Amino acid sequence: MDGRAETGNLGAYLSRIGAALDEFLLAEHGDAMTRHADWSMALDRPLPVEGVGGEAVIEELARTVIPNGTRLSEPGFWGWVTAGPGTIPAVASLAATVASPQRYTITAFNRLEELSLDWLADLCGLPGHMKGVYSSGGSVANLVALGAARQWALEQAGIDPAADGLGSTPVALPVALYASEEAHHTVQRAAGVLGLGRRSVRHIATDDRQRLDLTALAQALADDVAAGILPLAVIATAGTTNTGAIDPLRGAGELAREHGAWFHVDGAYGLPGILDQRLEPLYRGIELADSAIVDPHKWLGAPVGIAATFVRDRSILHRAFTQESSAYLEGAFAEPDDVRVSLDSMGVPYADFGVELSAPARGVVVWSILRELGRRGVRERIRRDNDFARHLASRVRLSNRLELVAEPVLSICCLRYRTEATDDLDALNAALLRRLVAETPYLPSSTVVKGRFAIRPCFINARTELEHVDAFCDAVIRIGDELALSIPAASLT
Ligand SMILES: Cc1ncc(COP(=O)(O)O)c(C=O)c1O
Structure with missing residues (x-):
C-alpha cells in the first residue's frame, strides 16, 4: 500500500457496508459485551507495518466492527436524549464527507448550510429575522449563544470582551446568569469557558412541574441588581433533559428585557415540540428570544454532531467569535462581484460565527431530513x-x-x-x-x-x-x- 487514496471503488465498498449496516439495524446481533473477548482480541493489535489494503479493511469493518456497535439505534433504546440516526440523514452525512469535506466556498453544500438553517428556524417557530450557525452539539451551541450574550451585555457597558478580555475594565464588573435548577449543565461549562465563571450561574428554583419559577427568578434578579451585579443573561429551557418541562418562556423573556439581560432559550431537545399543536401555547414567548438552540441530532434524527444556534443578529456572533484576519485566509478569495469558480469565495463565513474553522457540511444533513419528511x-x-x-x-x-x-x-x-x-x-x-x-x-x-x-x-x-x-x-x-x-x-x- 503506497498511501494513495482510491477512486472508483466507493460503490462496491458502500454496498458491502450498507448490507452490514442493514443487518445491524435488525438488532438480532445481541449486545456487544457478550462478544467482548472475540472482538477485542481481533482488534487489539500493534500498529501494522504493512497495510492490509482497502478491501480487507471494509471486510473487517463489516464483520468485526459494525456488528459490535452501540445499541442506540434499537427500537427500545430511550436513554438520555439520544438515538440512532435516520437512514437518509446518515447517507447524506456520508455524501457530504466525500463531496464537500468543508462547509465553505460557493457550492450546493454551502447554500444548503444556510437554507437548512432558515428552514430549521421556520420549523421551530423562531422569528424570521433569526439567523443560525451549526456546531457539533448542544454544548457548543449553548456556548456560542452565551458568547453572543456576553458580547452584547458587556458592549452595553462599554467593554468588548472578545477583543479586550474581561479584565479590561478599570473596576471589576460582576455578572450573573440565571437558569433553572433543571437547566442542562453545559450552561455552567459555557459560563466557565467564557470567563464568566460557573459560579455566576444562579440556579433558580422550579415549581411542582419542574419549570423555572418566575417569582424566584424575579427575586434573584432584584437581589443581584441591588448588589451591583450585572444580569447578563436569562436562560430558559424548552424541554428539560430530566423531565421535558418547558419553562415559562414569555415570563422569563419579559423579566430578561426588564433587566436589560439577554434572553436565551435552550431548545436542544424540545424546540421541535412546538410542532405538536397541543403544546404550541407552551412555546409562546419564544419570539422574545435573543438566541435559541436546537439539536437536529436529538429529535430530528440527524447523526450525532449537529446542533444549531440562532441569534437575532449574526453580527454579534461575528464580534464575539472572529479570529481576526489571517494571512492564510484573507486575500485568498476574490471580491464577491468577481466570483468565477466555486473557490473564489468562502460563501457564508460560518467560521466567524462560532468556535470552529474546519467543520463538516452539516446543512445538507438537516436539509435531507426536512426534504424527506416535510x-x-x-x-x-x-x-x-x-x-x-x-x-x-x-x-x-x-x-x-x-x-x-x-x-x-x-x-x-x-x-x-x-x-x-x-x-x-x-x-x-x-x-x-x-x-x-x-x-x-x-x-x-x-x-x-x-x-x-x-x-x-x-x-x-x-x-x-x-x-x-x-x-x-x-x-x-x-x-x-x-x-x-x-x-x-x-x-x-
Ligand atoms: C436541554 C439540553 N441542552 C444541552 C444539551 C447538550 O447537548 P449535546 O449533548 O448535544 O452537547 C442537552 C443534552 O441532552 C440537553 O438536553
Missing part, C-alpha cells in the same frame, strides 16, 4: 413520540404497582415501581433498571426528580412502535414484582 412528517414524528409518553403515563396511572414521578409534557415519561415491601423505592427501582437493561431490549436511563429516583424513557427514536412501549411497561411490572417478592432475601444493591 413539516408534516416531522410533526407526525413529534406527536407520535409525545403520544408514546402519554400512553405510558396512562398505563402507569391504571396500575397500582407503578407511579408517575413527573407528568409528561413532551416525550419523556418518568415513572417508578412501587410496593409496600420496602421503604427504599430508590434502591428497588435502581435494581429494576439494571435488570431491565440487562435482560430486555428496553433501554431507558434514569434520573432523580425532586429527590426521587425515576426510570426515564425519552422517546425520540424513530424506530420505536407502540408495542415496544407496552412491552416495556409489562417488563417493568414483571421485574418489579420479582424484586418485591424477593425482599428481604436478596440484596437490592
Whole structure:
C-alpha cells in the first residue's frame, strides 16, 4: 500500500457496508459485551507495518466492527436524549464527507448550510429575522449563544470582551446568569469557558412541574441588581433533559428585557415540540428570544454532531467569535462581484460565527431530513413520540404497582415501581433498571426528580412502535414484582 487514496471503488465498498449496516439495524446481533473477548482480541493489535489494503479493511469493518456497535439505534433504546440516526440523514452525512469535506466556498453544500438553517428556524417557530450557525452539539451551541450574550451585555457597558478580555475594565464588573435548577449543565461549562465563571450561574428554583419559577427568578434578579451585579443573561429551557418541562418562556423573556439581560432559550431537545399543536401555547414567548438552540441530532434524527444556534443578529456572533484576519485566509478569495469558480469565495463565513474553522457540511444533513419528511412528517414524528409518553403515563396511572414521578409534557415519561415491601423505592427501582437493561431490549436511563429516583424513557427514536412501549411497561411490572417478592432475601444493591 503506497498511501494513495482510491477512486472508483466507493460503490462496491458502500454496498458491502450498507448490507452490514442493514443487518445491524435488525438488532438480532445481541449486545456487544457478550462478544467482548472475540472482538477485542481481533482488534487489539500493534500498529501494522504493512497495510492490509482497502478491501480487507471494509471486510473487517463489516464483520468485526459494525456488528459490535452501540445499541442506540434499537427500537427500545430511550436513554438520555439520544438515538440512532435516520437512514437518509446518515447517507447524506456520508455524501457530504466525500463531496464537500468543508462547509465553505460557493457550492450546493454551502447554500444548503444556510437554507437548512432558515428552514430549521421556520420549523421551530423562531422569528424570521433569526439567523443560525451549526456546531457539533448542544454544548457548543449553548456556548456560542452565551458568547453572543456576553458580547452584547458587556458592549452595553462599554467593554468588548472578545477583543479586550474581561479584565479590561478599570473596576471589576460582576455578572450573573440565571437558569433553572433543571437547566442542562453545559450552561455552567459555557459560563466557565467564557470567563464568566460557573459560579455566576444562579440556579433558580422550579415549581411542582419542574419549570423555572418566575417569582424566584424575579427575586434573584432584584437581589443581584441591588448588589451591583450585572444580569447578563436569562436562560430558559424548552424541554428539560430530566423531565421535558418547558419553562415559562414569555415570563422569563419579559423579566430578561426588564433587566436589560439577554434572553436565551435552550431548545436542544424540545424546540421541535412546538410542532405538536397541543403544546404550541407552551412555546409562546419564544419570539422574545435573543438566541435559541436546537439539536437536529436529538429529535430530528440527524447523526450525532449537529446542533444549531440562532441569534437575532449574526453580527454579534461575528464580534464575539472572529479570529481576526489571517494571512492564510484573507486575500485568498476574490471580491464577491468577481466570483468565477466555486473557490473564489468562502460563501457564508460560518467560521466567524462560532468556535470552529474546519467543520463538516452539516446543512445538507438537516436539509435531507426536512426534504424527506416535510413539516408534516416531522410533526407526525413529534406527536407520535409525545403520544408514546402519554400512553405510558396512562398505563402507569391504571396500575397500582407503578407511579408517575413527573407528568409528561413532551416525550419523556418518568415513572417508578412501587410496593409496600420496602421503604427504599430508590434502591428497588435502581435494581429494576439494571435488570431491565440487562435482560430486555428496553433501554431507558434514569434520573432523580425532586429527590426521587425515576426510570426515564425519552422517546425520540424513530424506530420505536407502540408495542415496544407496552412491552416495556409489562417488563417493568414483571421485574418489579420479582424484586418485591424477593425482599428481604436478596440484596437490592
Ligand atoms: C436541554 C439540553 N441542552 C444541552 C444539551 C447538550 O447537548 P449535546 O449533548 O448535544 O452537547 C442537552 C443534552 O441532552 C440537553 O438536553
